[in-house]
Amino acid sequence: MKRHGHGLVLGKFYPPHAGHHHLVRTARDRCERLTVLVCAASVESIPLADRVAWMRETHPDVTVVGAVDDTHMDVRDPAVWDAHMAVFTAAVPERVDAVFTSEAYGEELGRRLGAASVLVDPGRILFPVSGTAVREDPAGCWDLLQPPVRAALARRVVVLGAESTGTTTLARALAGHYRARGGVWARTGYVAEYGREYSEHKLAALRERRPGAAWEDVSFTTDDFPLIAKAQNDREETAARAGSPVLFCDTDSFATTVWHERYAGGRNPLVEEIADRTARHLWLLTDHEGVAFEDDGLRDGEELRPWMTDRFRAGLTRTGRPFIELTGPPEARLATATAAVDALLATGWDFAAPLPEKR
Template identity: 80%
Template sequence: MKRHGHGLVLGKFYPPHAGHHHLVRTALDRCERLTVLVCAASVESVPLADRVAWMREAHPGARVVGTVDDIPMDLNDSAVWDAHMAVFAAAVPEPIDAVFSSETYGAELARRFGARSVLVDPGRTLFPVSGTAVRADPAGCWDYLEPPVKAALTRRVVVLGAESTGTTTLALALAEHYRRRGGTWARTGYVAEYGREYSEAKLAALRGRWPGARWEDVSFTTDDFPRIAETQNAREEAAARVGSPVLICDTDSFATTVWHERYVGGRNPLVEKTADRVTHHLWLLTGHEGVAFEDDGLRDGEELRPWMTERFRAELTRTGRTFVEITGSRQERLDAAVAAVDGLLATGWHFTDPLPERR
């Protein structure tokens, strides 16, 4: 039997973690209906809309609403409390029967709502994590995060290059390198090139009508490339939700813009728009020099490799993407790629500090 009518859980969720979710699930179990109020300050670097979306996904049984609260907290100042309560009441005007919290201020918050205070795991013994800890070390707190938060924080690394320049070999080796680190890193994901799968399907379909068809008989239209880009993005997103703090991608939707030039000519704004919808953090451009061309049945552009390498380099530069050119032997390429990715991870995640709080 539910013990309370309308319950409230209030917090920054900057970002949400397992302790927050335990609090909400406990409240859902004890209330006829539950409102989760997400309060974000303008100075914070995770948008309010993202936090609301993450909490709604994790807790479909709750009503999740958001508000901007730019008032610094002082637990000993009644006027400051009044100002906060005005913000809270505007966001949740309905009567509250119970306030669920893990914080010391939970009792006062409940009193001001005219509600019962319910403390849930105030010692953080079930989930020893906090928003401060996550912001300081997301990788160290990775297992306390839900899939959409992981996807948002995952550092996405793209290996791209001209035909037969070792992109897949390097991407697979790079993913395996991080998996061998163990722990959270053992789940490092690898996202294959969907364009290749798409090409194989086109060739198979053509051979179904014409058994003697070869790769040079396959034709592409501009409409093929938005589909390739969208699917590549979707597969990356799915992998980022279940992987480690780094995701290795064998090409990406940005690379699809250059492949469009290669097979159709010119640009396709839909592909470029799709590429800009996803945040990647580092591109590794594999050079063609010193790499033998291997015709695997889906390649016919050995003479185009220098042009494609230059197009990738020029577009990466023009669009301001961070990239490293990878050359040398197979081991030298892997060593350079690992150094570049380790450098990316060493820069951290750079959350801005929340508003100061006086206790």
């Protein structure tokens, strides 16, 4: 039998981690129903909507609501408490029978709500992690984060370039290099180019109708490319949820905008909109110079490689996407790419500081 009617858990969840989820599950098991209140300050760099969505996905059996709370915390100041309580009660107006926290303020919160106060693992023995620790070192706390949070925090690196310039080989080599680090890095993901799979299916379908058809007989329309871009995004998201703090992609939905220009001509606003839905952090542009063209049955654009390289470069520059160009032999390209990724990871995640607290 449940001990309490309506329970409440509140916090910043900036970002949510295993300790938060243990708190929510404990409260859920002791209450007939549970509300989780996510409070975010305007200065913080993870949007409130994202935190609410992450908590709802992880805890589909509780009610999750969000509120903006721009008042700093001072547990000794009644006026500050009054300001916070105005936010809390506006977001959760119904009666609360028990509040569950891992913090000392839980007793006062319960008193003000006329509810029981339940402390859960206040010493963080079961899950020795905090929001501060995650913000300071996400990679070090990676196994204490749920898949949607890992997907949001993973540094995404895209290798792109004209046909037969070594993008697949390089993306796979980079993933292998970081997997060799071990630990959480052993799960470093590689996302293949969906456009190639799509092309193989188009050629196979054509050959069912016309045995002996060749790649040059395949045609693309502008409607093909939003499908390719969305599938590429979906596969990237799946890999980021299961992977390490860095993810390597063999092209991406932004690259699809250039391939659209190559095969259908001009720009497609829908493909560009799809390309902008997912945040990525570094693009590695493989130069065609010095790389022999290999016709693998799905390529016919050797003479277009200089144009494609220029179009990728122009598009990356026009849209403000950070990129570097890779030239020289394969070992030099891998070394340059690895140095760039190491520099990206060394910059950290740059979370905005939360509002200061006085205790």
